Amino acid sequence: MTSTLREPVTLQGRIRTELQKLHDAHLHISPRVLEAPQRARTRILGRDVVNLASNNYLGFADHPFLKERAAQYLQRWGAGAGAVRTIAGTLQIHEDFETQLAAFKHTGSALVLQSGFTTNQGVLGTLLQEGDLVVSDELNHASIIDGLRLAKATKKVYRHKDLTDLRRVLDENPTDGLIMVVTDGVFSMDGDIAPLADIVALAREYGAVTYVDDAHGSGVLGEQGRGTVHHFGLQDAPDVLQIGTLSKAWGVVGGYAAGPADLRDLLINRARPFLFSTGHPPAVVGALSAAIDLVQQEGGFMERLWDNTRFFKAELHRLGFDTFGSETPITPVIFGEAETAFEASRRLLERGVFAVGLGFPTVPKGLARIRNIVTAEHTQDDLERALNAYEAVGREMGVIGG
Numbered sequence: 001m002t003s004t005l006r007e008p009v010t011l012q013g014r015i016r017t018e019l020q021k022l023h024d025a026h027l028h029i030s031p032r033v034l035e036a037p038q039r040a041r042t043r044i045l046g047r048d049v050v051n052l053a054s055n056n057y058l059g060f061a062d063h064p065f066l067k068e069r070a071a072q073y074l075q076r077w078g079a080g081a082g083a084v085r086t087i088a089g090t091l092q093i094h095e096d097f098e099t100q101l102a103a104f105k106h107t108g109s110a111l112v113l114q115s116g117f118t119t120n121q122g123v124l125g126t127l128l129q130e131g132d133l134v135v136s137d138e139l140n141h142a143s144i145i146d147g148l149r150l151a152k153a154t155k156k157v158y159r160h161k162d163l164t165d166l167r168r169v170l171d172e173n174p175t176d177g178l179i180m181v182v183t184d185g186v187f188s189m190d191g192d193i194a195p196l197a198d199i200v201a202l203a204r205e206y207g208a209v210t211y212v213d214d215a216h217g218s219g220v221l222g223e224q225g226r227g228t229v230h231h232f233g234l235q236d237a238p239d240v241l242q243i244g245t246l247s248k249a250w251g252v253v254g255g256y257a258a259g260p261a262d263l264r265d266l267l268i269n270r271a272r273p274f275l276f277s278t279g280h281p282p283a284v285v286g287a288l289s290a291a292i293d294l295v296q297q298e299g300g301f302m303e304r305l306w307d308n309t310r311f312f313k314a315e316l317h318r319l320g321f322d323t324f325g326s327e328t329p330i331t332p333v334i335f336g337e338a339e340t341a342f343e344a345s346r347r348l349l350e351r352g353v354f355a356v357g358l359g360f361p362t363v364p365k366g367l368a369r370i371r372n373i374v375t376a377e378h379t380q381d382d383l384e385r386a387l388n389a390y391e392a393v394g395r396e397m398g399v400i401g402g
């Protein structure tokens, strides 16, 4: 029986109220439309722009080598995977790519899931049980936070990269269950690197395993882009588990988990995003297998990425900008208040530079910023054009002197 006393909440009403809340809190986002491929130079609002907004670290998103293999796989293997891999059967190319990825990562096994986001959900949800303890860096990515919501373990947070605080949390929460320390390899907002060797050493004192989300370290750190775990020489550590994304440096889409030989088998059987969602289409698998081949066959991508990063950062510092201690191609420029960062982003776009402003709650209050991502594909001319725009906007807005 329906009540006639209250106005029902309508679909339109709910949508309108929620949108209004976002507008009122200045949190409403409308993505920019790119009128050309995702490259170091692209087009927005009919204008040629230098692109500092993507995670396309190696410039693979529109790379001919990836596109050619994607086209071959599309022709040979079709447009879709058919269904969930455990139901419809898994294509040979899915299996081959996972073997290739495990070899590249030097791990006993690897499994590919739909995205980095779902990988965190699947892996954390699978491994953590009641009675376990999971301790997570306060600046870990949203997908870790959501993944931990699915886990039944006791969840604690430690202060960003603070090993004293991590030790305190481990001391205060003893358990006979599995203990897991979770950290991003490279932090997505500040571009700093987790002190992984120290974290792993501390975790070991407590018999804990270390879980690294290497979304921003893959393709960026370690030999040929093998990631943060390799950067610290921990690739053979049996108590370190890596997950990562195939959507940033590797240019396409997907997530992976890489770890001990049996990890893959367990995740195939337990990870819910794997069990209940369809596998990648062949074109995606083709492009990804080409990406891993390319970085091994043709050197120079990481060198260009890091040369560009060093140059861009040094020039920003020379101009008087604060890049907040970033150690990687993620280069924040601090503007303070959110409105200032958003205004600077608008002015940069008018000057032909696409770089996104980020404010609270994505970053702490008072530390609103523009997050720039340098890539291997940027030319010296691109970076100089961006720096000229930064100098002009910084002076106009009184963020730098002169």
Ligand code: PMP
Binding pocket: 115, 116, 117, 118, 141, 143, 184, 188, 213, 215, 216, 245, 246, 247, 253, 254, 255
């Ligand atoms: N982890 C981190 C640290 C990330 O930055 C991201 C991407 N924003 C993800 C996971 C999710 O990856 P994907 O985009 O492949 O879902």
